[in-house]
Amino acid sequence: xxxxxxxxxxxxxxxxxxxxxxxxxxxxxxxxxxxxxxxxxxxxxxxxxxxxxxxxxxxxxxxxxxxxxxxxxxxxxxxxxxxxxxxxxxxxxxxxxxxxxxxxxxxxxxxxxxxxxxxxxxxxxxxxxxxxxxxxxxxxxxxxxxxxxxxxxxxxxxxxxxxxxxxxxxxxxxxxxxxxxxxxxxxxxxxxxxxxxxxxxxxxxxxxxxxxxxxxxxxxxxxxxxxxxxxxxxxxxxxxxxxxxxxxxxxxxxxxxxxxxxxxxxxx
Amino acid sequence: xxxxxxxxxxxxxxxxxxxxxxxxxxxxxxxxxxxxxxxxxxxxxxxxxxxxxxxxxxxxxxxxxxx
Numbered sequence: 001x002x003x004x005x006x007x008x009x010x011x012x013x014x015x016x017x018x019x020x021x022x023x024x025x026x027x028x029x030x031x032x033x034x035x036x037x038x039x040x041x042x043x044x045x046x047x048x049x050x051x052x053x054x055x056x057x058x059x060x061x062x063x064x065x066x067x068x069x070x071x072x073x074x075x076x077x078x079x080x081x082x083x084x085x086x087x088x089x090x091x092x093x094x095x096x097x098x099x100x101x102x103x104x105x106x107x108x109x110x111x112x113x114x115x116x117x118x119x120x121x122x123x124x125x126x127x128x129x130x131x132x133x134x135x136x137x138x139x140x141x142x143x144x145x146x147x148x149x150x151x152x153x154x155x156x157x158x159x160x161x162x163x164x165x166x167x168x169x170x171x172x173x174x175x176x177x178x179x180x181x182x183x184x185x186x187x188x189x190x191x192x193x194x195x196x197x198x199x200x201x202x203x204x205x206x207x208x209x210x211x212x213x214x215x216x217x218x219x220x221x222x223x224x225x226x227x228x229x230x231x232x233x234x235x236x237x238x239x240x241x242x243x244x245x246x247x248x249x250x251x252x253x254x255x256x257x258x259x260x261x262x263x264x265x266x267x268x
Numbered sequence: 269x270x271x272x273x274x275x276x277x278x279x280x281x282x283x284x285x286x287x288x289x290x291x292x293x294x295x296x297x298x299x300x301x302x303x304x305x306x307x308x309x310x311x312x313x314x315x316x317x318x319x320x321x322x323x324x325x326x327x328x329x330x331x332x333x334x335x
Contacts, residue, residue, distance in 0.1 A: 096335045165311070182335035184300040188312070191302035191329055196309035210334035223274055223329055236332030243334055 002049040007062065008069035019045050023055055027062075030055035034073040052077055068153055072108055079264055080108045084153065086263045087111040089174035089201075091163055091190055093139040094118075095243055096206055097180030098129040099252035100259070105147045105154045107260055112147075113174055115159045116140050127245035165193035171201065176259050179205035180252070184236070191227065201226070204258055208232035209251040211241040218250045220258060230254045272325045287315040294328070301330045 001012045006026055013022060020043030023030055033055040035041045047053075054073035056062050061070060072080040088109050090097045093116040101112060116139040120130045134142040140158035147156055159170055168190070171177050177194060181187045187205060194203050208231030209218065217232040230251050237243060261267040269280045271290070284290045287310055291298045303310045304327040310318050320326075 092335060094335050180335055182333060184297075184331040184333040187331040187335075188300050188302045188329070191331075192309050192311055195302065195304060196311075205329070205331070206335060207329075207331040208334070210332070224327060227327070227329060229329060231332075231334075233330075234332060235334070237334045248335070 002047060002051075004047050004049070004051045004053060006053045007055065007065040013047065015049075016046050019043050019047060019053065022047060022053070027055045029057060031058050032056055037074050037076060039074070071151065071153070075108065082264055083108040083260065084110040086176075087113065087174045088259055088263075089113045089115075089171040089177035090180055091115050091171075091177060092180035092182065092186075093128075093143050094124065094180060094182055095127040095245070095248035096209070096252045096255065097178065098139070098143060099249055100178045100180055100256045101143060101147065102129050102150065103253060103256035104259065105151050107256075108151075109154055109260075109263070111155045111157070111173070113157045113159070113171055114140060114143060115161060115163050115170065116143075117160055117162045127243055127248045163190055163193070165189070165197060168193040168197050171198060174201060176202045176204060176262055178255055178259060179203055180255070182237075195226070199226070202228070202262060204228045204230065204255050204262075206230045206251055206255060208235045209248050210237045210243050211235045212244060212247065215247065215250050218247065218254060220254060228258060230258070269322055271320065272323070273328055274326075284320050287318045287320060290320055290326070291315065291328075296328065296330045300332065301328060303328055 002015050004011055035053050036051055054070055061067055086109055088104055090101050093114055119136055119138050120134045120142055122135055124130060130142050138160050140160050144156050144158055179187055179190050191203055191205055194201055207229050213235050221229045269283055271278050284293060287303055298312060298315055306325050
């Protein structure tokens with residue numbers, strides 16, 4: 001006998017049982033199946049001990065099955081568990097922070113501490129993850145509202161303040177902090193404040209993400225085991241350079257992916 | 269004069285006395301930089317008054333705007 005899980009419930013079944021036979025017995029009206037993160041595998045695949053099967057009718061959530069099991073069916077379970085147990089800080093919810101935050105919520109980070117003093121402006125929408133009807137609202141509140149629509153599996157603690165060395169301890173519970181400010185002076189100040197007050201934290205900062213330069217020039221520089229900087233290091237906002245969703249989004253995705261890898265212990 | 273900056277040895281022809289002078293030599297804007305000297309954070313208001321000595325270990329992260 002082997003133990004496999006189907007939609008979060010454990011079953012003891014004969015070894016050499018194929019997925020097709022297993023599902024015809026326990027969930028015959030499925031039309032999508034995901035086994036160990038693989039969508040629609042060969043139904044003649046013989047189940048192995050510990051396999052995780054998620055099956056459902058397209059576009060529906062079956063009764064008695066947790067949304068969590070379905071939502072994270074495409075990620076290895078132990079990775080999701082680790083992400084759920086982690087807390088990440090995001091300083092600034094603009095073009096970088098709103099994208100970093102959304103990626104981390106979708107990936108299943110359990111808790112975010114987000115900080116931004118500003119409100120949503122029309123000129124933010126070209127790259128920041130807000131909607132036209134949110135113009136004039138605090139970004140922290142708009143972000144929380146949007147993330148609630150995506151996932152109930154991330155708790156978000158929000159602060160509508162300017163971060164300084166006097167209040168940087170709001171990030172005390174975070175393993176990693178994403179520096180997502182726009183202003184270079186604030187970026188430097190935040191990194192100094194974290195290094196001074198919270199020296200055991202990892203900072204994933206950004207510099208050089210403006211303009212329409214090559215996507216390949218957005219890279220990670222590892223300054224030390226506690227400081228990483230994403231960007232090309234030189235493309236700044238100036239006359240006719242600007243900020244565009246595609247390039248800022250690449251930087252934010254690199255920042256958030258690095259954070260995920262650090263949480264999972266994949267980054268050495 | 270030799271300093272270790274972000275893990276790399278750097279030789280300077282001129283004598284550098286303070287963090288401010290070092291940042292000038294490196295052509296880095298002092299408002300946009302985070303500095304650690306021998307593992308201790310130096311805030312920007314102390315750049316002028318903080319001395320740098322032969323063999324000191326510095327971490328210097330400079331930033332440009334955009335986000």
